[in-house]
Amino acid sequence: MTRKKILISNDDSIHSKGIEALISIAKQFGDVLVVAPHAPRSGMSNAITVELPIRLKKIEESPHITRYSCTGTPVDCVKLAFDQLLEKSPDLILSGINHGSNSSVSVHYSGTMGAAVEGCIHNVPSIGFSLCDHSPNADFEPMLPFAKKIIENVLENGLPTGTCLNVNAPKGKPTGIEICRQGNGRWVEEFDKRTDPQKRDYYWITGFYQNLDNGSNDTDNHFLEEQKISIVPVKIDMTDYECLQNMKNWIF
Amino acid sequence: MTRKKILISNDDSIHSKGIEALISIAKQFGDVLVVAPHAPRSGMSNAITVELPIRLKKIEESPHITRYSCTGTPVDCVKLAFDQLLEKSPDLILSGINHGSNSSVSVHYSGTMGAAVEGCIHNVPSIGFSLCDHSPNADFEPMLPFAKKIIENVLENGLPTGTCLNVNAPKGKPTGIEICRQGNGRWVEEFDKRTDPQKRDYYWITGFYQNLDNGSNDTDNHFLEEQKISIVPVKIDMTDYECLQNMKNWIF
Numbered sequence: 001m002t003r004k005k006i007l008i009s010n011d012d013s014i015h016s017k018g019i020e021a022l023i024s025i026a027k028q029f030g031d032v033l034v035v036a037p038h039a040p041r042s043g044m045s046n047a048i049t050v051e052l053p054i055r056l057k058k059i060e061e062s063p064h065i066t067r068y069s070c071t072g073t074p075v076d077c078v079k080l081a082f083d084q085l086l087e088k089s090p091d092l093i094l095s096g097i098n099h100g101s102n103s104s105v106s107v108h109y110s111g112t113m114g115a116a117v118e119g120c121i122h123n124v125p126s127i128g129f130s131l132c133d134h135s136p137n138a139d140f141e142p143m144l145p146f147a148k149k150i151i152e153n154v155l156e157n158g159l160p161t162g163t164c165l166n167v168n169a170p171k172g173k174p175t176g177i178e179i180c181r182q183g184n185g186r187w188v189e190e191f192d193k194r195t196d197p198q199k200r201d202y203y204w205i206t207g208f209y210q211n212l213d214n215g216s217n218d219t220d221n222h223f224l225e226e227q228k229i230s231i232v233p234v235k236i237d238m239t240d241y242e243c244l245q246n247m248k249n250w251i252f
Numbered sequence: 253m254t255r256k257k258i259l260i261s262n263d264d265s266i267h268s269k270g271i272e273a274l275i276s277i278a279k280q281f282g283d284v285l286v287v288a289p290h291a292p293r294s295g296m297s298n299a300i301t302v303e304l305p306i307r308l309k310k311i312e313e314s315p316h317i318t319r320y321s322c323t324g325t326p327v328d329c330v331k332l333a334f335d336q337l338l339e340k341s342p343d344l345i346l347s348g349i350n351h352g353s354n355s356s357v358s359v360h361y362s363g364t365m366g367a368a369v370e371g372c373i374h375n376v377p378s379i380g381f382s383l384c385d386h387s388p389n390a391d392f393e394p395m396l397p398f399a400k401k402i403i404e405n406v407l408e409n410g411l412p413t414g415t416c417l418n419v420n421a422p423k424g425k426p427t428g429i430e431i432c433r434q435g436n437g438r439w440v441e442e443f444d445k446r447t448d449p450q451k452r453d454y455y456w457i458t459g460f461y462q463n464l465d466n467g468s469n470d471t472d473n474h475f476l477e478e479q480k481i482s483i484v485p486v487k488i489d490m491t492d493y494e495c496l497q498n499m500k501n502w503i504f
Contacts, residue, residue, distance in 0.1 A: 045297035045327075046360045053446075053454035073487040075297075075361075079441045080455065105373055107490060109327075110297045123356055146504070153502045162436070163492045179499045184414070186373045189331045194305075202305035203332065233495035238359060239433040240415045243485035248332045248429045250405045252398070 004030030004091040009077040011111025018097035021140035028096035035077040037071040044111035094118030098251035103168045103220040104183035120164035125163040143169035166232040177229045183219035256282030256343040261329040263363025290321040291423035296363035322325035326367035343369030348381035355420045356435035359389040366459040372416035385423040395421035418484040429481045435471035
């Protein structure tokens with residue numbers, strides 16, 4: 001296989017253990033450009049930075065890997081790479097490996113998936129990788145052979161225009177890979193209300209995930225519970241075509 | 253019709269003209285709770301605030317309308333309303349009216365649609381409204397009778413679980429309403445690179461929209477060009493089911 005050009009980003013910052021794990025796999029396939037947030041930007045979704053200027057700083061240049069840290073969001077990182085750093089489209093965009101799950105509805109909040117969705121919008125095969133372990137010292141080793149196989153398949157088979165992959169791995173040794181649908185659920189927030197020294201209230205976001213799938217056996221969350229790696233193909237086109245047809249009889 | 257409880261947010265801030273226009277319509281249907289960003293948060297997508305505490309400030313309480321300004325994102329506003337301010341789920345969640353289009357792929361970056369998607373995840377009928385005019389003094393009047401009809405239809409017909417609406421209105425007087433699909437396109441960024449007084453580079457995001465639909469006559473962008481209001485039903489489940497089936501023959 002000819003050496004590929006691979007763009008990598010994430011949302012846990014360029015200093016995270018997860019991005020190092022992803023780079024270690026990616027460099028087996030080709031030359032790597034890393035553009036990632038200089039500090040953690042979890043929960044940034046597909047956000048772009050409109051109100052503030054963005055800074056970009058080269059922190060490594062070696063024969064097969066170049067790294068930039070960026071003050072913007074994960075999506076800003078991908079957009080800046082395309083506009084300022086890449087001479088032509090890369091062959092592949094990888095995001096992660098995220099410290100923590102991005103399964104089910106978390107795809108909407110995830111900065112990791114924000115970068116993958118942005119890569120897909122730029123018409124490059126894109127994969128977001130996450131490990132169901134929030135720890136800064138999470139062990140990524142057990143999932144790496146599976147991540148490599150997934151990348152090989154994407155390079156071999158390609159992905160449909162407008163579709164990227166949301167890959168989640170269970171903590172510990174995975175027992176297989178399952179292609180599946182996005183689980184149905186929501187985060188139930190329980191904001192932690194506190195009072196600052198000036199006697200003013202403030203809130204920290206906190207909460208728990210509520211599974212709304214009632215035992216379905218075809219979702220990412222189901223397979224993760226079974227110690228499998230889940231792959232959900234994610235569409236950029238969010239149109240609900242069934243609803244579109246049903247709404248034709250609305251009266252305006 | 254019994255009076256409804258309606259939650260309103262946006263991304264242009266609680267001080268924008270667009271949110272006032274939306275409140276003026278919503279209060280015809282019932283009691284309104286407004287929780288909106290204290291400052292502009294355009295491009296915030298479905299982002300949540302993880303790294304900073306969030307502040308919430310009541311700025312109006314009258315018999316039929318209560319307003320809070322919030323330092324968080326549009327999604328934080330909706331989440332805080334559910335966890336801290338509402339006794340039970342509202343009947344409807346409205347977001348906007350955004351100063352500027354959120355058609356096509358902009359649904360992914362839009363804080364306006366972030367709030368609507370969040371409402372939908374909370375299983376409440378939710379609508380994001382946008383006007384194709386970025387001006388702070390944009391004229392929302394011509395679209396208001398149409399917005400009212402759309403709200404009436406949603407209250408009457410409901411929306412499927414997991415689907416919300418992305419409504420965009422052309423500048424000027426609309427000539428009708430079309431239910432349609434999300435147009436296919438992307439933003440091509442041209443970052444504006446500058447140098448600060450300390451001789452360090454920084455970037456402002458800027459760019460233009462590239463339509464990739466080649467004259468399709470069934471997209472939101474198409475109907476907006478025809479001076480119609482576009483309604484795209486937007487799904488929370490982003491799974492590409494066709495791709496899911498096709499990937500079953502991948503070899504791992």
